[in-house]
Amino acid sequence: MIREKLKQALEHLFPAGEAVPPAIVAEGEEPAEKTPREAVIETDYATCGYHLDIKTPPEQLIEVVSLIDQNDFFIESITGVDWIEEGEIEVVYDFSRYDFDLCRVVVRTRTDRDNAALPTITGVYAGANWHERETAEFFGINFIGHPHLVNLLLPEDSDIHPLRKDFKP
Amino acid sequence: MNQPVELQPDETFVLNVGPQHPATHGVLRVKMEMNGEYIVHAETVVGYIHRMHEKMGEVKPYPQFLMNLSRLDYLGAMGYSHCHALCVEKAAGIEVPKRAEYIRVLMVELNRVSSHLVWLGAFIMDLGGFTPLLYTFQAREHILDMMERITGARLTYCYIRFGGVSRDIDDQFIQSARDFMPYMRKELIKYHKLITGNIIFKKRMVGMGHISPEMCRKYGASSGVARGAGINFDVRRNEPYSVYPELEFEVPVYDGCDNMSRYMVRMEEIEQSLRIVEHALDQLPDGPVMPKKAPKIIKPPAGDYYQATETARGTFGVRLVSDGSQTPYRMKLRSPTYSNMHLFDEACRGLMIMDAMAMMGTLDLVIPEIDR
Numbered sequence: 001m002i003r004e005k006l007k008q009a010l011e012h013l014f015p016a017g018e019a020v021p022p023a024i025v026a027e028g029e030e031p032a033e034k035t036p037r038e039a040v041i042e043t044d045y046a047t048c049g050y051h052l053d054i055k056t057p058p059e060q061l062i063e064v065v066s067l068i069d070q071n072d073f074f075i076e077s078i079t080g081v082d083w084i085e086e087g088e089i090e091v092v093y094d095f096s097r098y099d100f101d102l103c104r105v106v107v108r109t110r111t112d113r114d115n116a117a118l119p120t121i122t123g124v125y126a127g128a129n130w131h132e133r134e135t136a137e138f139f140g141i142n143f144i145g146h147p148h149l150v151n152l153l154l155p156e157d158s159d160i161h162p163l164r165k166d167f168k169p
Numbered sequence: 170m171n172q173p174v175e176l177q178p179d180e181t182f183v184l185n186v187g188p189q190h191p192a193t194h195g196v197l198r199v200k201m202e203m204n205g206e207y208i209v210h211a212e213t214v215v216g217y218i219h220r221m222h223e224k225m226g227e228v229k230p231y232p233q234f235l236m237n238l239s240r241l242d243y244l245g246a247m248g249y250s251h252c253h254a255l256c257v258e259k260a261a262g263i264e265v266p267k268r269a270e271y272i273r274v275l276m277v278e279l280n281r282v283s284s285h286l287v288w289l290g291a292f293i294m295d296l297g298g299f300t301p302l303l304y305t306f307q308a309r310e311h312i313l314d315m316m317e318r319i320t321g322a323r324l325t326y327c328y329i330r331f332g333g334v335s336r337d338i339d340d341q342f343i344q345s346a347r348d349f350m351p352y353m354r355k356e357l358i359k360y361h362k363l364i365t366g367n368i369i370f371k372k373r374m375v376g377m378g379h380i381s382p383e384m385c386r387k388y389g390a391s392s393g394v395a396r397g398a399g400i401n402f403d404v405r406r407n408e409p410y411s412v413y414p415e416l417e418f419e420v421p422v423y424d425g426c427d428n429m430s431r432y433m434v435r436m437e438e439i440e441q442s443l444r445i446v447e448h449a450l451d452q453l454p455d456g457p458v459m460p461k462k463a464p465k466i467i468k469p470p471a472g473d474y475y476q477a478t479e480t481a482r483g484t485f486g487v488r489l490v491s492d493g494s495q496t497p498y499r500m501k502l503r504s505p506t507y508s509n510m511h512l513f514d515e516a517c518r519g520l521m522i523m524d525a526m527a528m529m530g531t532l533d534l535v536i537p538e539i540d541r
Contacts, residue, residue, distance in 0.1 A: 049259065049475035074386040076477075077503040081490050092488070094475070094503070098386065098395065098402040104475065127388030130511045138223075153216035153540055162224050163499075 002101045003051050006071055007040055010054060013063060014038045050094075050104035058109050058118050065121045068095050068105060078131035080139040084165040087113045089139055093121070116141040138163040181209050184522070188217050195536030199513075206521050211514050219540040226500030231257055231467040232331065234500070239325040241504065242538040245284035245481030247277045250329040255410060256476035256487040257331055260469035268456040269333035270412045275449050276316065276328065277480075278442040279346070282353065283312040284481035285439050292432075292530040293364060296373055301364055308356045315345050331467060333459035343450060350447055357439060365436070374429040378528030380516050381426055388515075389508040392483030393438070394532060397431035399424030404479040411478075415452065418445050431531040468495055482506050482533055504538045 038060070041053040056064045076094035083090060093107040111118050120143040121128045132143045133152040140161035143149055150156060161167060187198035196217035202210040222241065226234050238253045239246035251273055258265060286309040290302035313323045319338055320328040328335055364370055380390070382398045395402050403420040405413045421437035423430035471493040477486040483505025490499035509532045517525040 047259070048473060049256070049477075072386065075389045076484070076486060077389070077488075077501065079488060079499075079501040079503075081499045092473075092501075094486070094488070096477075098400045098407075100407060102408055104408075106473075106475070125387050126515065127508060127511055130507065151216070153219040155216075162221060163227075 002071060002097065003042075003103045006068070006103065006105065007042065007052060009067055009071075010040045010052075010064065013060060013067070014040065014056075045104070050106050052103065052105045054105065054107045056107060056109050058111060061107070061109050062119055062121060062124065064107055065093065065124050068107070069124050072099075073097055073103075073105060075125045075127050075131070078128060078135055080135050080141065080163065082113070082139060082163060082165045083110075084113070089113055089116050089141060091118060091135060091139075091141065111141065117144055118142075119144050120146040122146060137161070140164060179204070186522075188214075195534070197510075197534070197536050197539075201517075201522065201525075203522070208517050208520055208522065208525055211517050211525070213510060213514055215510070215536070215539050217540065218537050220537075222541045223500055223502060226497055226502075228496065230495045231497065234497075235330065236325070236327045239322075239327060240537065241502065241541060242284075242480065242482060242506075242535045243324050244287050244535055245280050246324060246326050247273075247280040247328065248478060248480030249485055250326060251277050251411070252476055252478040252480070252485050253487050254329045254331055255478065256474055256489050257467060257469065259476060260472065260474040260489055260491055261331070261464070261467050262469075263332050263464065263467075264460055265333055266457050266460060267412070267454045268337075269458040271449050271453050272334050272338055272458060273329055274412055274416070275338070275346070275446055275453075276320070276326075276334075278445045278449070279312050279316060281442045281481045282439050282446075283309045283316075285435050285442075286312075288435065288533045289360065289364075292533075293370075295530040296370065296527055298364070298367075298370070301360065304356065304359065304363070308353060311345075311349055311352070315342060315349065318342060330459070330463075332463040333457070337458045343453075346446060346450060350443055353439075353443055357436070361436070365433075371429070373524070373527050374427065374432060375425075376427050376429075377524050378428045378431075378516065378520065378531060379426050380431075380512065380528075384512060384515065388512040390483070390512055391505050392479075392481075392509065392533065393431045393434040394483070394509050394512070396420065396422050396434045397531075398426045404477050404484050408477060410476070412449075416445050416448050418442075418448075428527055428531045435533070466495060468493060477503075480505065482535060482538065483509060502541055504541060506532070506534055506536075507539045510534060510539055 039055045043053045045051050073095040076096050078093050081090045088110045090108055090110050095105040097103055136143055136149055137151045137154050181202050181204045184201045184203050188196045198214040200212045201208050222237050225237055238249045241249050286305040290305035293301040317323050319342055320326045380398055382400050385395045385398050401422045418441045421434050423433050469491040471491055474489045477484050485505055486503035488501035489497055492498040
């Protein structure tokens, strides 16, 4: 099973990764303090639609994505979520596989809201190019090392970030 | 004065295709750096019809966002609504009656056939053949009429609701759908006679527009692009959802990696969709099309949910981040053509411009769906 194989390999990357509560918090409950910066969580596919939820610090992002690439995953999408109350932007990378060994992997990394910057993964997945450009313009994130980080969907001369929660048109 | 411009042997020039060009099927612009007749480098410029659907998803309550989904891909809109409804139902824990799920699949598959028919007609027109467009639009008209009677719209449906569908199908619909099957199969034979064997067509298709499986993986391609490169991948079967596990169909796969393979995959998909429709009609259970206690206010528990489905154009995904309120915290729409089109920049290098246009046709583009 690719899921176990990948999980083991990833846990090898995060040696201090201890057991953590699941990502989906039960109704009415507050999430316990701050979410851990690095973790590999097996999630319930039937309730949330993916198998592995990986939290990684930005420094280890490329390492994690390369590992996923070596296991023949294809890139599905990249997007962001603005957690304005915590002052952070979460960038979410989705990966899946073409074969029947179904395994959907979500990689999450967080960056500071005021000075948002992350390493690019275009070196690993060429198809991340447009996804990163879109995330960059919508959330105002600088993907360091991106070959062509200009606006994709928004007008080329605009510098608004519409998906930030404090965006006023 | 009027001296002709002479280029040095290695000198390139930039050719601008679009934003308004018949072969780009909408407002899409490609900046092509040309060396004579050959493309050295291409840069696709998208975003001309960007409407920020994802922001609309964040400010509207769940039911109000339903109609936005059919404005993404105006040819295969039903599949997109289906995915969104499945994702919200999964998050909010809404049960869907069996009959409603069957009707959804029926409509999605009929819509897929109509979408593929437009692709076929428009694609052959890109290659210079005008006749097939008239035939395919004639056949498509039957589907649109059928669906219009039930859903109330010809293209931008708002038929799929949370918990079921807005209206039950009747005997007249079932009869017209059954009558349509033999008609469409005959039409398909006609298309194959008219197009597939044509020698001019073959010369532009076989071995042209190479897209390798590795490239598909790096860019996340799906639908005919991936299946035309020998990748046996269809969300309906690899990651079963809805009632697809109960229905019989095959996934056509060709490993030529060229235009012809992608063309053949889509042609066979029409046949398979007909098969699904026929089978679903046979198995159609009785019962309600909405649950008795359909919730009026949708409040999924806080969390992060993902749902992918196979639409006419490939893998469509909805990521829903809920904070437990009536409006989503984040609604991400992963569109299939976005990834398929991204691949074009790399795949068209070294091709002649005519062949690049033929390849663009096989990607089955719908621009509003890229721009969202």
